[in-house]
Amino acid sequence: MTQLIWNGLFVGSFYALVALGYSMVYGIIKLLNFAHGDIYMLGAFIGFAMLTSVGVIPASLSITALLIVLLLVMISTGAIGVAIERVAYRPLRNSPRLAVLITAVGASFTLEYGVAAMAGPNPRVFPVRLEGQTFDVLGARISAPQIVLMVVAIILMLGLNSYVQRTSMGRAMRAIALDPKGSLLMGINVNKVITWTFFIGSALAGAAGVMAGAYYGKIDFLMGFIIGLKAFTAAVIGGIGNIKGAMLGGLLLGLLEAFGSQWLGGQWRDVFTFAVLILFLTLKPTGLLGERVTERV
């Protein structure tokens, strides 16, 4: 039981990190960024390239090396996210929503098969593997790498939350989410804020990618697809557009999966997850923490 809860929370923290980017982008420009899951994959591959170019890293330095790479990957995937927004989304910002959705799918395929063409279609084994002893906590086995990754994920999420709540950029983001035209009239540089949103969201997804690579050890060019859908589900459960909702949704989805597959069997895990998505979209489309938007006259 405690093992199930821990498994769920651990997987859920990955979903939450990726879901944050989905939710932020949707909250601000009402776009479902389908390329977001592939940024996660890109993060894993950039981390892989950086670590292999360094050569053999002694085991004692692996955590330090990984944290440095994590930071560098966050900057690179952030920049790539910004570039995607500039090339694929900004020219279409005033087009119908469907057009942007379709470019998002196009951007997703471009990233997937671009990586497949450059790095090859075979799965790669991550050069640095997080390993460590395991502890017994209330009957659940918890390993040191899991704790490290959870802590990194929580720090990133808390950092983002205080950034959005406390800084002027965060205030501008919230303002645009509420009323883009009004914010423009109040003198907010909307383009700059959207650029930042993409940067932060993509950086978090990239971080999740590196963490997944280091923990699971295997990366491949399609790894972003499923997690992208799961993160979207997490964002919907929590209330899409809501940052706290994305975190809550991620953790909840992890738990739901852990208990769902325990109850129905592993092969039903995805069926169960996406059935929950459908249920939420039909019964409570605003999610757990989302508020019903009232039209003001």
Added chain:
Amino acid sequence: MKLRIPRALGMAAVAATVLATTACGGILGGGGEKTADSGPIKVAAVIPLSGSSAPTGAFMKNGMQMAVDEINAKGGVLGRQLQLDAEDEACDPTQAAAAANKAVSNGAVISVGGYCSGATLPTLPIFQKANIPMIIPAANSQDLVNQKLPNVFLINGTGAQQSAAAVKFMVKDGVKSVALVDDNTSYSKDIATETKKDLEADGNVKVALATSVTAGESDYSSVVHDIMGANPDMLYWTGYYQEGGLIINQLKAAGYTGKIMVADGSVDASLIKIAGGSNAEGVLATMTQTPDTIKGAESWIADYTKKFGSAPGPYSTQSYDAVRLAAEAITKAGSTDGTKVIAALEAIDGFELFSGPLKFTPEHTLSSGGFQILVVQDGKFVLKDALS
């Protein structure tokens, strides 16, 4: 008048269709006749050259190319050269069907491909329709046999034979309870179901858990949790190496101390790398002969390594054998005509393959399975028990 136009159109359409089909038949038939008399004999190989199984596809292609080159150097077949036409199926049923169609329109007279059973299945009716015999070197799901197509021959043990070998080893090894985990693909599910059936019939080993996972994910903590809960003496994983490596890694991290056995789809160096560290050490596998485990294959391995610059891998030998067998059948038939070649294949008795002398069963499978047990030792798969 109003009625006549559609009727005229309809007749025109019928005429066009008839013309088109006969023209097509003419082109295809004519093409076939032409290639049947002169030019190289085209040997099709629908194998995974990209995707998750691409490493094995490369080993297969090299093995085939080696046989083709050797046969051509000796003057070819019926005085004509062999030409290998390798088409990529990426282990994907849709792409496999397209690849098979391409091979047929390229003028193939025999097929020597087939690795992923799920992808090989839809190619069977395509080759059957074109009356092209298939010698399948690697794919071994019972589903392939169950189609009962006259043109399909398997020179690898089937899922049923693999399960039988697994059960034989479990009983021999004193395993009391076993967890069966598959990845829901045709190949994997087939072995898991057959093994379960055999174990229940045998009665010595209890099936503690039988479950499936979704391929392509990273986190298998739920199945790991189930396995830990069932606490079996042995886990038998019947899927491919990517998920297999992850499951071994996560099982060891969860403190599993029982035995682990994997099926032939997981026998790949990547399994050991993905499992990480010493986690794969001692993992058992049911596998058909690989070059490393065949006695007397040393010179063959040396030739292969010299030719391609790297050592052969899984299914190199079977692929090599498939081409040799194809050449033998065409020579015996004295023609590239599908029906005659199929008859020649059925009549083959005692043709020496790596796995031993060949004679097909009425189902067109090997009369002896040739499965053996490997074990990971010092980061490599080595022979543990030949099960003979």
